[in-house]
Amino acid sequence: MEKPPIVPQSEQGHKENLLERIFKLSERNTDVKTEVIAGLTSFMALSYIVLVIPFILSEAGIPQDAAVAAVIFSTVFCTLMFSLWANFPITVGPGMGLISFFTYTVVLGKGLSWQTALGAVFISGVVFFILTITGIRRKLFDVVPPTLRSAIGVGIGIFVAFTGLKNAGIIIPSETTYVTLGPMTEPESILGMAGLILASILMVKKVRGAMVISILLITVFAMGIGTTPAPQGLNDIVTLSVPDISATFLQMDLLGALKYGIISIIFSFTIVELFDNLATLLGLSKKAGLMDEKGKIPNLNQALKADSLGTMASACFGATALNTYIENATGIAEGGRTGLTALVTSGLLLLCLFLVPLVSLIPSEATAPVLILVGALMMSEIQHVSFDDFTETVPAFLTIIMMPLTFSIAEGLAFGFISYTLLKLLTGKAKGMHWAMYPISAAFIINFIFHGSL
Template sequence: MGLPQQRMEHLGKTNLLEKVFKLSERGTNAKTEVLAGLTTFMTVSYIIFVNPLILSEAGIPKEAALAATIFSTVFCTLLMAFWANFPIVAGPGMGLNAFFTYTVVIGQGLSWQTGLGAVFISGIFFFILSVTGVRKKLVDGVPKTLRSAIGVGIGLFVAFIGLKNAGIIVANESTFVGLGAITSTGPLLAIIGLIISAVLMALRVKGALIISILTTAMISMSLGFSATPHSLSDVASLSIPSISETFMQMDIKGAIAYGIISVIFSFTIVELFDSLATLISLSKKANLVDENGEIPNLNRALTADAIGTMASALFGSTALNTYVENATGIAEGGRTGLKAFVVAILFLLGLFFAPLISIIPSVATAPTLIIIGALMLSEIKNIDFDDFTNVVPAFLTIIMMPLTYSIAEGLAFGFISYTLLKLVTGRKAELHWIMYFVSIAFIINFIMLSH
């Protein structure tokens, strides 16, 4: 009776998974989804190490930022899994965390609590735009050239932060920026990590970035550049991080009182294009497009992203986006929310290994930022270089983000120049109303900041 009973239990579990995730309908099975989830986790888990380090520069306690990163990722990914049945992992976004830290908090001199308030408000805007279906229409109104330029600009900005954290690029009184002492230990370690990352990525090794981070950290410890735990018990004695220092700490009143409309607006602009474009691209890759060319449950996925952003602010992390690394799991056959569920569970288990973050030096995570910046450069192929009214706005969007150390400023220069060039060259028919609205909002913000 033992074997038949085990078989019935197995069939019961299979039927439950089939009912919840519609495995056979999407041409997949539980084993494929689990393996796809493992693959995705390996490629995206670097965020557990990188995001807290960036947010800590804004003043958020590092361990709380780590816990918030995990909890917000798990929360939104579970929504994607069970509500939208999407094979998608969403969490604090690279670029969005840089925008939060360097533009909102450090750049405008706000507290991290006020910054979280802005994140929460942007999440509310997203929720309204998503449930009404306006979110997709807004994105459709922005030219493809600018959408691509935004991705490239954020990539350069993230890479610039990585080069700075590595000590490869430093401040220079004569030229503003210059080459650091690259033969010193810190920059050399970062360069070694960059080489390791690039080689592993080129060889398509799963988990290339996380392997690079851990390898570089171990080399750093062996050279005595960073602190080394004397034994495994030293690491084990470190407590599991808590979100008690950041939970519900967002200052919504402060965000509203400060009048940071432009900040919330910029969050909204970046998130609008990032998540939606990535979701659509990944959905097509996973063959989730129906016979009418529509993506079932897309609005649910977008709404989950908006709810996730609000939850992330509650936990103490920044706005969320859909990780492009989901493509690795989709390539392994992941087609349903079961894949996302597996990743969510693995992220939750990551809390028990989180104490390792305290011994990971910034030179070990800096190469990951540089590699991510390189990956985001691929969007440049979608920019129309034959039309000068497209070239200049795209160029300004891209170059002004790293040079002003602000994603928002890059967006402003790109949108305003695009709208003006189309108007003065008699091509206003190419402008959607959203371009007028966004450009005027950025101009008003410039005027307000100058007084």
């Protein structure tokens, strides 16, 4: 009688051991199941980016299919570095504020081509990488006062919300008052408000993927009433081929960016990414229990290098500078502690490549409510603004209000930095202000003198 064959270690056990070695699951008091659920949760919370961000990029003239591919590829590329190199449970991709700045300020506002704007993004990534490897990046974070850091986030939030209100037709231009309320009986405005209420209710009820559900339901309703075309078959929803990214891949115009002299734009990309991204990354790391009692985070340098390299890669793909998504907090709340969470999220995002036809069917009134809600969520930073000291209050106010009113994040930054420095200096309260605020504010003033605007 033949002896039964020796049964090797199970494939499942091998996979678990491999994952343990890569992600140090037990060291961080987690397991595969928890990490997978956390990754799925993060995906549901931030999957709206696949629907919303390509739409905003398309308004800059980028072909929408290529924009979807660029957003997904850049997000997955950087997230994989966070996962496998830095072992962070964090997804990183093109940020809503930076996408808005790219489209509405740089391209539509200044009339630059999207290729030239991508060149500026790539250069900002190079600057970002240099600041990271030299250690200046961590030091620069301490330069900007906490009040301005918070005001930047709030201002971007209002700017994004204003864009959403405009896209839904709720806010329209006016010759007498500049802006006014649009006709609220139009189907687009009604659908926009319905989407806002629906998404808000779902978020209050803590429904996973609330924003995505709202987008899809409003799109279906818009198709039902005939304001947007309905798919005629499965091919109009799902594709078996990856969308062509050739329209944007390596299309950035570096010489054009340098020739135009857009130092202020590159500076703005760098400043916004620097403070928004690092602050979010530190906050999420603390929430995940990765920060020790001395404030140190393991592999933080790898994470910082990853997002600077990711910004350069994003420009090569055809998207903008990257941000750490605050929606990662949902996955971390589900127990995500390692890069396995980010690995799961990036894998699910890759599957979205086959839903490009669906994205092209989604009307602006379906995505507009998400922009408004993202703006509302970013308002939470207002609690960190000091209202007891006018030398803090006024710069914060100017930073916040000038972003939507000038339709430029960079203009808001300029007013905030300049007013903060001048008020502190002229009221005798400059003692605690970092010396680097002087050259930064001077650079903004010089730019106003020679270029008029940012």
